[in-house]
Amino acid sequence: MDKIKSLADLKKKRDELKASISLREDGDNAEQIVQIKVAMSTCGIASGAKPVMDALIESCSSLNIRAVVTQTGCMGYCYAEPTVEITKPGHEPIVFGYVTVEKAKNLVEKYIVNNEILEGVIPQSYQSIDNEI
Amino acid sequence: MANYKYHILICGGTGCRASKSEDISENFKRILVEKGLDKEVQVVETGCFGFCEKGPIVKMLPDNTFYVQVTSDNCEEIINEHIVKGRKVKHLLYIDPDNKHEVSDSKHMNFYKKQLRIALRNCGFIDPENIDEYIAREGYAALASVLEQNDPAAAIDTIKKSGLRGRGGGGFPTGLKWEIASKNHADQKYMICNADEGDPGAFMDRSILEGDPHSVIEAMTIGGFCIGATKGLVYIRAEYPLAIKRLEIAINQAREYGLLGKNILDSGFDFDLELRYGAGAFVCGEETALIHSMEGLRGEPTFKPPFPAQEGYLKKPSNVNNVETFANIPVIFNKGWEWFSSIGTEKSKGTKVFALAGQINNVGLIEVPMGITLREVIFEIGGGIKNDKKFKAVQTGGPSGGCLTESFLDTPIDYDNLLAAGSMMGSGGMIVMDETSCMPAVARFYLDFTVEESCGKCTPCRVGNKRLCEILDKIIGGKGTMEDLEILKNLSQVIKDTALCGLGQTSPNPILSTIDHFWDEYIAHVSEKRCPAGQCKAMKRYIILSDTCIGCTACARACPVGAISGERKSAHTINQDLCIKCGSCYDKCKFNAISIN
């Protein structure tokens, strides 16, 4: 193993290693960062939710956006799967339907970064149980 | 590097391991491989989460879900539901005892709400056997910047200004201690870590070493640089095998990275660590006894001065600090002394780790800011007294400390307030007692411990404590007199004034503080031969209620000493002179005809 030779060396190493635990740090501070939930029930997975989730994680990390990406059960919008719920700090959650890998990237670049509302917003009519507990 | 989407953190502290948490991680790993999910989900064994009452604990990230009392049978369900389907496994969530709702995020649990984790910052968060995770959490950054600045006096000044005081019991200002050691010149000095942790019921030092060993290594290296020591020694009890193992792994990893050994971080500073094992004697936690034990001599204290800073290990200037004290050091450099000194009370800065135990709902390890009240600790974090009983007292400071009563519940906890209240901070044991505890018996329990653990070197402690114990036995046995109470008080004072080391000087504290706060109870034992808590066997009287007794003779047949007599089908009586209060008759009677007074 290479020895660490200076403060600068150590900082470089720390920055390289940060990603390995950033998921835990972010989970600990979830209220202050972007939360993304991908519906991954049978209907979601069948319509391609898994690659969508991968794309969301990928785009966030390539743009250095701190986000918690998790999956949830069926949100009840089976007609519009895959669906993705995005909660930016200080904003109400918004659910987007018919998300493809391409659209996932757009969501990150346009909605999360620039606050542009894209097509396919599904009006929310209930409080999810995750918000209660 | 693999990009995991989920992390499963499993408590790998001694407490949860005793409930088979190792099997849980093995099972998780096996199932993940079977399902082809091992590239997406990382399984990490961490240090203690503190909520030992509800262990084994499993934490899911990134959604911060906290599962309690998990067994290895639950692994499959957690993976299927939580990971694959994204649904929480409800029956493994913590239930809020107040409103009976499930709580999934630990931040919303009363147990964690008022905690502030500085010394325990990495416990339950990183893999203690992986130096990279420590580095990712700013690990060794404090050491690197201290070495880069290359100004030991300035570093000592930072610690002084932070207001950090020793967490091993005495509360001596750490910066001042380092300054004194730095000014004594010698060809060799030593930085020593006291990991003896002898207080019954205390396990904070063990948890830090098991959960975050690098923080202690980093701090000892900083301390070595500050006082001019090139050698560090950790005195750790051999009963802590897991802590020893993780410390050894950590030392080796630090050496490989060049963070221990020669020319650390190319600064020209050399420092290395060695472990020394103790056999688990309470007195060996006292710093002079600890040093003698490391030298291969009997673990007996010697008179101070000379202090270790003048003449310590092998007669060289040495600095002894406690594990938890060390664990605070890197954070003070990383976040600044201003930040640290903004936490706590005027004279006690930062936080303190306590081991909550006794008749309390949430037994576990907690870290709270100084200045929090006992009420907040016991009733909010601790969840109140078990079985809805009434709070009676809380014992802090272990065998050197004392009991505090209800009237102290709103006193802010810090070194000085606890001393003024007749107890002490100690290393952080906190034992909560309910109304069924008999205070003379509690004092007897601690005295028994000191008598066992006294090294026997000086007479006041060796003989005096034995006599105190005998007098307490007499009182508890229903044979005490008012004169005994006077002797108890006087002898306690004499031992305090004349014993050689801290063990003897503080051993009468449990007696003095219970006499102070529960004098009535002592009087009841002595003059009325009555134990108000109903605990002391000798004072129990078993009486047969003649109206209820039907004369079935079951009790008479059960009594081992033939103390019960009476005709068949008529009420029986107990001969109090013969009765040995074993309770056999009480257990046997089907008609509730026997009462205990």
Ligand SMILES: Cc1cc2nc3c(=O)[nH]c(=O)nc-3n(C[C@H](O)[C@H](O)[C@H](O)COP(=O)(O)O)c2cc1C
């Ligand atoms: C009988 C006795 C037992 C002690 N046991 C411990 C112990 O287990 N751990 C500890 O750190 N300090 C213990 N101490 C206190 C040490 O002597 C010493 O003050 C302490 O390690 C200094 O570190 P600190 O300034 O960081 O608290 C004990 C003291 C006495 C008198």
Ligand code: SF4
């Ligand atoms: S006070 Fe007790 S433990 Fe301390 S030196 Fe005397 S006999 Fe030994």
